[in-house]
Each structure stands twice: as structure tokens, then as C-alpha cells.
Amino acid sequence: MQSRRKLRFRLIVSFALFGFGLSALFAVAALNIRAKVEDQLVTASLQDEVDNLNAQVLADRTQIPHFNIVKAWTWSDRTIYKAPLNWQQLATGVHDITETDANGQTKRYKLAVRRQGGVINFLRYDVSRDELGKQQLLISVIAAVFLFGLLSLVLGMWLSRKVLKPVSDLANRLRDYRKAGKAEPLAPHFADDEVGELAHVLDEYSARLTAMVERDREFNSDVSHELRTPLAVIASTTELLQGSPDLTEKISERLKRIERASRQATELIEALLLLSRAERRGPTRGETTEVGKVAADVIESQRPQMRGKPLTIELSVNEPVSVNAPASVLSVALTNLIGNAIKYTLEGNVRVEVGAGRIEVIDTGPGIKPEDAERLFQRGVRGEGAGGSGAGLGLAIVRRLCELYGWDVSMRPRSDANGAIASIKFS
Structure with missing residues (x-):
């Protein structure tokens, strides 16, 4: 008999390794997705900004170029009217602004406002690309969840089949023994674990059941022989007595009753033996x-x-x-x-x-x-x-x-x- 770790221990270790591996894979995937999305956003933002600066310089080299991602303005209390109308009443702090540009596209900004000493400073940061990055990250995470869900299903099926294989083998051996009509020891084919212990208990139960069936078969055979013999003697003796010429009518009637009772007892014994063997037999x-x-x-x-x-x-x-x-x-x-x-x-x-x-x-x-x-x-x-x-x-x-x-x-x-x-x- 092979010596292996307990089935319960193997289940615990298998699922612990499965959970640890799946968590590690998800963590690595999340970090890679974040790094990839962040790199794409920074690269795209820098490329757009440098293309914009290059276009401004080529259009007019005498003008100071401005930036699209981050822009700043400064007004005083007297010139604040030049600021956009929805900015003029903003208090010091950071505000979320949604606007529509000249091309009809909706833009989202973070607007930082500082009012101090009669001077009002505005610093605007374009967060539209951050929203796009969040959408990409969400889509990537959802795809990763489905991917790892499918992976966990495949691994779970493989682990369950691997861990529960001894139980399936035990069931198959029992099924084969039932088809073959004979029982062979199960325990030598299994490891010294819970399944092996179950196989050992089944072997003991099979031995007791076989012994009981054998005793029942011997008892039926003995009963059939020991009861049929005296009944046959009674039947034959009764038949001989009925052939005697000097029988009175009363004695003849009693012999007929004995004959009927003997026949009924024989039929009852035969029927009970059929029931005890669960054997259906025709004429x-x-x-x-x-x-x-x-x-x-x-x-x-x-x-x-x-x-x-x-x-x-x-x-x-x-x-x-x-x-x-x-x-x-x-x-x-x-x-x-x-x-x-x-x-x-x-x-x-x-x-x-x-x-x-x-x-x-x-x-x-x-x-x-x-x-x-x-x-x-x-x-x-x-x-x-x-x-x-x-x-x-x-x-x-x-x-x-x-x-x-x-x-x-x-x-x-x-x-x-x-x-x-x-x-x-x-x-």
C-alpha cells in the first residue's frame, strides 16, 4: 500500500496554492495593466503637447507658445471681468469644470483658484485624458476578471479531478465488482489516507455480508432438505394408508386432511425459499x-x-x-x-x-x-x-x-x- 498525505491535507494545500496563485496572477495583471495604461496616457499627452508647440512655433516664431494640458491666467479684482463668466465667482480651491470647446467636444478640467492680495490666479489642468485612462483601465480589469475566472474554472476542474481521483477509482472498482459478481479486497489498491480507510471498512463490510449470505444459503439448503424429507415421508405414508381396504370413513377423512396439510406445507416451504433467495421461477x-x-x-x-x-x-x-x-x-x-x-x-x-x-x-x-x-x-x-x-x-x-x-x-x-x-x- 502506498503512503501518501491525508486527502484532507491535500485538499487544503491544493486550494491554498490555487488561491495564492490566482491572487498573485491577478496582482501582476493589475500592475501590468496600470503601468501600460499610464504609459499610453503619458506618451499620448506628451506627443499631443509637443505637436501643438511645434505647430505654434511654425505658425509664428515671434509669439510665446502656450500649452494645452496646463494653462494659467492671472487677473486682478478690476480685470476679473475678462475671465470666463463661470470662473468669476469661484472661491479659492480646486473645482471641476466641464466645457465644450470650439470643435464641439466636451472637455473636463481641474481648475485651481487662488484669491489673495487683490490678485486672482487660475491654473487649469485638462483631465479628459485621465477619464479615458479610467475607462481603459476598467475595460482591462473586467477582461482580466473574465480571463482569470475562466482560468480558475479550468484549474478547479483539473484540481478536483486530481484530488478526487481516488474516490472515483473506488467507485469504479465497486461498480466493476458488482458487474463481475464477486468481491475482491479494495484496500491494497489505495493509499493510506481517508479513501484507503474507507476501502478498508468496505472490505470488512463485504466480508461480513458475504459470510451472512453464505450462512443464509446454507440455512436455506438445510431447511429445504430437512423439511422436505419428513414431509415426503408423511405424504408417501398417507398414500399407502389410504390404500388399505379396512379403513373406516372417519379415518379416511383424517388421512385426507393429513395429505392436504402435507401438500400445503410443501408448497409453503417452496414459496418461502423462493422469497428468501428473491428467486423468480416459473413452471x-x-x-x-x-x-x-x-x-x-x-x-x-x-x-x-x-x-x-x-x-x-x-x-x-x-x-x-x-x-x-x-x-x-x-x-x-x-x-x-x-x-x-x-x-x-x-x-x-x-x-x-x-x-x-x-x-x-x-x-x-x-x-x-x-x-x-x-x-x-x-x-x-x-x-x-x-x-x-x-x-x-x-x-x-x-x-x-x-x-x-x-x-x-x-x-x-x-x-x-x-x-x-x-x-x-x-x-
């Missing part, structure tokens, strides 16, 4: 399961619960419905729905209807509240008339089986009478 050899036939078998197996009750049960197959699922899975789901309808209905009838891609179990029991319909499919939740029997797991198992095969199971109260309707809509 063998591409066959389909007839819903009406399974419903008829379930109804016959549930008739003993109706003894002593003024209750009837009927099956109505409006149109054949077939599903691509084992008969054991459908039998477990229907056993819970039909068994609940029989258990909660004290008198009346239970009607099972098959058709239109669904099966519905309609009873005349006490019914359910609309707000409790979805809650009944949660683990440990029982109906109000359940009394002390049951653990509230039947409908939860039905929901999980239906989710495994993409079916939609629901319950709702009847709108025409007392009772409830449980339905499974097949995909």
Missing part, C-alpha cells in the same frame, strides 16, 4: 399454471374451516386465466386470501371469481376500513376480528410473493354490502 418445461384449477384445490383444502359455520363458498371462472408461475406460489397466495375470508366471515358466503386477468375473493364478513386496506399487508398487522389467532404474517407473505412475480395484490371494502374484496391482478 418447468414452459408450462403455465391454471388459476381456476389452483383456486378449486385451495377451496377444497379450506372446507374443514367452514364446519359449524352457516357459510357457503363458491368458485366462478368467468374466463380461463393462466400465469407463468409455480402452482405452489399461487396456492400459498390464494390459501392466505381465501383462508382469511373464511376465518373472518361468520355467516353468509365467500365467492371466488376468476377472469379478466385477475382473481377476486369476495366475502360477507365485517369488512375493513379504507384507510386500513394497505396497512393489512404489513408484517404483524392483523384484522380487527382476528382475535388471538395468527401472527399477522399471511398477507405480508402474499404481498412479497406478488412483488416477486410482478402481480398487484390489494384489498378494499365492498361498496354494495358488508365485507371485503381481496384481489390479485396478474401481469
